[in-house]
Amino acid sequence: MLKFLRRLAGHVVRGLVMIWIVTTFTxxxxxxxxxxxxxxxxxxxxxxxxxxxxAKAQVAVTYGFVPHxxxxxxxxxxxxxxxxxxxxxxxxxxxxSVTTEVLSTAKWTIGLVLAGTLxxxxxxxxxxxxxxxxxxxxxxxxxxxxxxxxxxxxxxVMALILVTFLTVxxxxxxxxxxxxxxEPGFNGPYIASIVAHAVLPAVAFxxxxxxxxxxxxxxxxxxxxxxxxxxxxELRGIRPSIIFRYVARNAILPLFTVxxxxxxxxxxxxxxxxxxxxxxxMGAMLVASIGQRDYSEMSGAFLLITMAVIIANICADMLYTxxxxxxxxxxxx
Amino acid sequence: xxxxxxxSTVDGASTGPGVRISDLTVAYRTPAGxxxxxxxxxxxxxxxxxxxxxxxxxxxxxxxxxxxxxxxQQPGRITGGVxxxxxLGDVLSLSPKQIRAARGxxxxxxxxxxxxxxxxxxxxxxxxxxxxxxxxxxxxxxxVRQAKELLSRMGLSxxxxxxxxxxELSGGMRQRVGIMLALVLNAHVLVLDEPTTAxxxxxxxxxxxxxxxxxxxxxxxxxxxTHDIGVVAEVADRVAVMYGGRLVEQxxxxxxxxxxxxxxxxxxxxxxxxxxxxxDVAQPLPGRPPTLGTIPRQGCVxxxxxxxxxxxxxxxxxxxxxxxxxxxxxxxxACHVVEEER
Ligand SMILES: Nc1ncnc2c1ncn2[C@@H]1O[C@H](COP(=O)(O)OP(=O)(O)O)[C@@H](O)[C@H]1O
Ligand SMILES: [Mg+2]
Numbered sequence: 001m002l003k004f005l006r007r008l009a010g011h012v013v014r015g016l017v018m019i020w021i022v023t024t025f026t027x028x029x030x031x032x033x034x035x036x037x038x039x040x041x042x043x044x045x046x047x048x049x050x051x052x053x054x055a056k057a058q059v060a061v062t063y064g065f066v067p068h069x070x071x072x073x074x075x076x077x078x079x080x081x082x083x084x085x086x087x088x089x090x091x092x093x094x095x096x097s098v099t100t101e102v103l104s105t106a107k108w109t110i111g112l113v114l115a116g117t118l119x120x121x122x123x124x125x126x127x128x129x130x131x132x133x134x135x136x137x138x139x140x141x142x143x144x145x146x147x148x149x150x151x152x153x154x155x156x157v158m159a160l161i162l163v164t165f166l167t168v169x170x171x172x173x174x175x176x177x178x179x180x181x182x183e184p185g186f187n188g189p190y191i192a193s194i195v196a197h198a199v200l201p202a203v204a205f206x207x208x209x210x211x212x213x214x215x216x217x218x219x220x221x222x223x224x225x226x227x228x229x230x231x232x233x234e235l236r237g238i239r240p241s242i243i244f245r246y247v248a249r250n251a252i253l254p255l256f257t258v259x260x261x262x263x264x265x266x267x268x269x270x271x272x273x274x275x276x277x278x279x280x281x282m283g284a285m286l287v288a289s290i291g292q293r294d295y296s297e298m299s300g301a302f303l304l305i306t307m308a309v310i311i312a313n314i315c316a317d318m319l320y321t322x323x324x325x326x327x328x329x330x331x332x333x
Numbered sequence: 334x335x336x337x338x339x340x341s342t343v344d345g346a347s348t349g350p351g352v353r354i355s356d357l358t359v360a361y362r363t364p365a366g367x368x369x370x371x372x373x374x375x376x377x378x379x380x381x382x383x384x385x386x387x388x389x390x391x392x393x394x395x396x397x398x399x400x401x402x403x404x405x406q407q408p409g410r411i412t413g414g415v416x417x418x419x420x421l422g423d424v425l426s427l428s429p430k431q432i433r434a435a436r437g438x439x440x441x442x443x444x445x446x447x448x449x450x451x452x453x454x455x456x457x458x459x460x461x462x463x464x465x466x467x468x469x470x471x472x473x474x475x476x477v478r479q480a481k482e483l484l485s486r487m488g489l490s491x492x493x494x495x496x497x498x499x500x501e502l503s504g505g506m507r508q509r510v511g512i513m514l515a516l517v518l519n520a521h522v523l524v525l526d527e528p529t530t531a532x533x534x535x536x537x538x539x540x541x542x543x544x545x546x547x548x549x550x551x552x553x554x555x556x557x558x559t560h561d562i563g564v565v566a567e568v569a570d571r572v573a574v575m576y577g578g579r580l581v582e583q584x585x586x587x588x589x590x591x592x593x594x595x596x597x598x599x600x601x602x603x604x605x606x607x608x609x610x611x612x613d614v615a616q617p618l619p620g621r622p623p624t625l626g627t628i629p630r631q632g633c634v635x636x637x638x639x640x641x642x643x644x645x646x647x648x649x650x651x652x653x654x655x656x657x658x659x660x661x662x663x664x665x666x667a668c669h670v671v672e673e674e675r
Contacts, residue, residue, distance in 0.1 A: 229499075232450035235404055236514055237437035239467040246452045253454075325454060325498045 015310040022306045026299040062089045088296035098300040109281035112198050113266040116205025124213020132221035151211030156272035158208040163276050201277045220251040257316045264312030268305040348381030349521045349554030350419030357414030359396050368625040370396045372578045383555040385569030387562050389622040393578040394558045398526050402436050441515025445526035451499040458495035483513040487543050505536035523555045541567045574598050577623050577634035584664030594666040596639045641670050
């Protein structure tokens with residue numbers, strides 16, 4: 001247990017350092033941006049007739065630092081606000097705090113990513129086992145080929161294909177925006193609305209990524225089948241159903257890392273799919289904020305994507321300490 | 334569910350069943366066609382004996398050992414022969430269900446790589462229960478008791494070992510766990526493939542004495558497969574020497590080691606200083622053992638490395654497969670020259 005906690009603490013510290021690096025990077029980037037967005041907004045506000053003091057205050061609220069301070073005082077101010085989860089104000093949606101904005105879109109994206117990834121993981125793993133067991137038959141070969149092909153199709157292409165066929169051609173699903181009037185939360189209509197809108201993007205996710213799981217699972221199963229302990233178990237007369245479980249559990253182990261990591265990366269990768277389906281997630285927000293050069297919103301989104309990757313990483317590693325006795329007890333082979 | 338698979342206390346008086354292997358041939362499918370790794374082997378394991386099967390790496394020992402459980406792996410298959418075990422019948426004609434019951438139930442097998450013969454994600458105890466479940470054992474407590482008894486007989490703490498994962502056990506401990514799992518269901522035929530390879534000298538000596546002890550106490554018929562003739566000298570009553578998929582010589586260990594007959598056996602023995610006693614006399618056998626593709630199809634498989642053949646080439650060595658000539662005193666030798674000079 002102590003070991004577990006120490007490991008976790010190490011991860012958290014490393015994660016915080018990563019977050020610090022990323023935020024510092026965005027901070028510097030925003031200041032180096034051509035046409036200095038901070039200065040630009042300041043001047044825009046002035047030209048709108050605001051007094052310099054008012055304009056300065058407004059900019060400070062938006063970016064988390066004042067336009068004219070020294071680099072270090074700006075940086076210090078920025079970090080201080082960050083510590084209070086204050087990412088500044090959105091330029092696009094006037095006056096709304098970026099934290100609120102990012103969180104309200106993030107939950108859509110996270111739901112989509114979770115659903116899509118779990119779906120593709122389940123399909124990929126089950127079909128991967130079949131492909132491995134039947135690897136010398138047409139079924140096994142066919143599955144592997146389909147897996148490789150789908151694995152090669154980029155997500156946005158898959159999304160466009162689905163949009164074209166299922167919403168434009170056959171009108172099975174709507175691509176309209178989610179009803180903004182619904183109260184977000186755990187209530188029937190809201191969930192129904194999410195589900196209705198999330199089905200296609202989730203399927204697009206699953207279709208474009210289960211091929212990867214299928215191929216990984218197949219090769220993992222084939223490799224475990226060649227392990228000494230499988231033959232040894234057969235030589236002890238262990239029942240085939242039990243041997244199958246030995247194989248499955250050993251083979252799925254390395255896939256959990258892939259799963260957890262992809263959960264993190266998917267949050268960033270959701271951009272294309274969300275856009276194709278008019279899905280109100282972070283992808284849509286990111287695209288809109290890029291379009292309007294809303295730097296505070298962009299850095300908020302990047303921060304969340306970074307955090308998703310880091311957290312997924314930690315989860316992947318901690319998962320191992322739970323399910324793999326070699327990591328849990330002993331030297332950690 | 335047969336009586337043999339039921340864990341019960343050991344009846345020390347009984348001896349193991351006899352095992353008769355006749356004309357066993359096993360071939361592997363290769364790009365060059367199906368090539369025999371074991372050819373026309375005849376070998377009898379006397380009830381209650383320990384037989385050592387010795388030969389260089391690649392001579393077909395593991396293939397033959399696996400054949401005894403009808404477990405030759407793809408792309409290999411048993412192309413002919415009979416393996417008869419008392420009380421079980423011909424292993425090769427058992428149904429899939431019967432053969433699974435026989436593996437572990439009647440024939441215990443300690444895997445060549447016993448170092449990695451356990452599921453890394455489960456404790457030894459859990460795997461013991463899987464073994465019991467697979468063989469329809471109802472009394473789990475008796476099974477666990479039997480396992481602990483065996484382990485403590487081999488100098489281990491049963492409680493601790495059953496609660497351990499593979500990575501928490503040393504090489505010698507894993508080997509003993511392998512032996513426990515092979516015997517816990519009261520198998521009376523024990524096959525050990527390279528039981529001492531990958532162990533340090535002390536563990537080797539330990540395992541060998543354990544093998545001798547459990548063999549005697551459980552009334553087993555044991556086959557020890559090894560490339561190390563020293564292991565044979567240590568444990569085996571009888572020795573069978575394998576080369577290029579054939580048995581070239583067999584007989585009582587003491588006699589064969591004292592007066593080896595086949596040129597290959599002689600070569601093997603002079604290659605080992607600790608058997609000849611004098612390091613200066615020790616001479617490595619020249620050349621390399623054949624692979625599946627380079628085993629001569631005709632004549633004696635050993636002639637290319639044979640000192641006798643080199644001293645004066647004989648035609649029958651090239652054309653006639655030497656049969657196992659009976660040279661008396663329970664000894665068989667597959668060599669034309671030895672037979673002729675007798
Ligand atoms: N799966 C396999 N496919 C092809 N050839 C094999 C296979 N397993 C073993 N062989 C060949 O069969 C011969 C005997 O192998 P093996 O029984 O493992 O020998 P030993 O145990 O005496 O070292 C060797 O030449 C080896 O290359
Ligand atoms: Mg071998």
